[in-house]
Amino acid sequence: MTSTHWKDYTLTGEHSASDGTQPVWYTPDLDRKTLKTLMKRSDSPALANYGLWIGLILALGALTVTTWGSAWGVVWLLVYSAVHQSATARQHELGHGTPFRTRWINEMFFHFSSFITLSEGHYYRWRHARHHTHTIIVGKDPEIQSPRPPEIVSLLINLFNLKTVVLTTRDFLRRAAGDLGQGKHFIPEGEQPKVIRAARIYLGLIVLIVVACVVTGSLLPLLLTIGPRVIGAPLYAVLHFTQHAGLDEDVRDHRLNSRTIYMNPMLRFLYANMNYHVEHHIFPMVPYYRLPELHALIKDQCPEPKHGLLDAYRDIAPTLLKQLKDPSYHLRPALPEAAIAAE
């Protein structure tokens, strides 16, 4: 057990044992026909969205290169990095396989997004599958961002993914050497060679980027490829942390352990609509571009969404501070009376 936490969050600890039954999660009333319509995929909305994203990356990258050496070069690099790291949210959606109907387009963008976020795709998919089966269930979910009591300093350091990059580098080296760490608990044996091979490919690509820096005598190859994982990180750290922070753990109801927030169109574009996080967890097969419709259909069965990031953090920040003294403390969103009566 890790020393400072009130429960054992590791995947091999006292809470990790499975009773062999499939967990049953709350699902709202939504008829099959409507759900089927929402799950239907089409390439066109995602192609338009991804086309705009790639266009922005290319345009902002060109501005960064042409102004590099001046103060504007730094400004454009910051903007470029923020847009570039939209890949973190996109990799997530692509990992579910939902944005594109055409599988190979989905997989092409998935592995591209995975590399530029240094989050190897095969490993990520297995880990994230576990997160969806056991969302914020202690000892079973490998993606709990804030075990209690929260480690505030560590969370602040990771605003720039500094901790993540160090751990990722360590894990790549281990995986490339054949050691999957926690991954061996959620990746089937037959799939493990793919993860090891991918780690070696990633390391090879990183070496190529470093060589390109040496050859060109410039840091730009690094800054434009994987550098944004650090430079562009804060926006996504702030966005991602709202997904489950401060909410309950060990409950089989996504309305109580996930958070939906209304956001402006620019943030929703960069964040791939993951602000509709309750909806995403309840029906992960619904593509990001149909989540607003899904939200409208089930919102009367879900807690009132937060109105913007500030509204969300007005709940989260005091909760984390209270959890420092009382790790059992958590937010409990009010469920609509009609939804409670129906249960």
Place this chain on the structure above:
Amino acid sequence: MTTQTKTWIDVCAAEDVEIEDLIEVSHEGRTYAIYRSPDDTFHATDGHCTHEKVSLADGLVMDYVIECPMHNARFDYRTGEVKSAPACVNLKTFEVKREGDRILLAVD
């Protein structure tokens, strides 16, 4: 040598299953998924994903593929073959036939 006898059971009406969709049916404690393909043929598989035993009833049928609603595992429902992870084990398939408006399923 033992031979397994096949029993045909009436599971649903053809109209109960939309084109390019599935329904779940149960028989003697076991669940089955009944599919209707885009070319109006019927097929049947085990009702749960081989990855984590999630019911396929809320899954998405695209052409001849069923996608698990929880983790996106994909199977060819005509053969049960895994098309993509996280599932690694094929789905068990069952014979199915249409008699008039009724769909019959062969169970072991």
